[in-house]
Amino acid sequence: MSKQAASLPVIDLTADTPCCPPLAQSPVPAQTAAVLAPAFKALGDPVRLQLMSMIASAKSGEACVCDLTPAFDLTGPTISHHLKTLREAGLVDAERRGTWVYYRARPAILRQLAGLLSVEPAAVA
Amino acid sequence: MSKQAASLPVIDLTADTPCCPPLAQSPVPAQTAAVLAPAFKALGDPVRLQLMSMIASAKSGEACVCDLTPAFDLTGPTISHHLKTLREAGLVDAERRGTWVYYRARPAILRQLAGLLSVEPAAVA
DNA sequence: CGCCTGTCTTGACGTCTGTCGAATCAGAGA
């Protein structure tokens, strides 16, 4: 029985402020779940989880496809497909610079997900 | 996926101490990704994300299936299937007490996931 | 200009996932 209004998601995943309290504090509304679940699903593949980590932990803040692909026993198109999935989930951002394409992480949505999973009340400060 | 390799001696998802540094700090090894990705995948469905939240935020620490099912427009077997998925991912624990079955969250693995996603606020200018 | 390197897109295939209806199992109560 979701009494959520018919209006579309007002949840801004790019915001730096948490969109919602921790998952263990109050039940997430259906609308919020529908918005955040795809992000978790994008991280639900070992390859994408590693890709996300390699991009997010890159010292320069961005990672080249030419550097990501050889780290796996997968073909180029497959890696590209996974990167597209991460991009469509809003987890990373892509930019073509010359021959190579660079991927950069989006810390904001990562913070949203971490905040949702956090067990300790982070809002107390 | 039901055949979790019995050889994951290194990573203990039930431990309270973080198994690994944040995803944005250093690349996660393949083995760690293989162990944690199923947990993210389990949260990658809106219904399961809500179920997980309803269980984790229950005041008594546990939630009865009879209380979870009517919250969705889904049949009992479907809810049961999702709960099984959460259980096999190690996110919740089930216990039958009399007529009803109660589900309880496992904060440890939730902490693992949150720690992996955590981003230092200072990292953003 | 033409070739070469490097990446993305398309199409296809097998497998997994989400959902339901029907059947089965576990306890409680009369």
Added chain:
DNA sequence: TCTCTGATTCGACAGACGTCAAGACAGGCG
């Protein structure tokens, strides 16, 4: 004991997902 309620399991189906091979596109260099 028998029956009734509640939860899971089984069988089946449409749809989505992960993977690859082949082709198309963008940019650099001789």
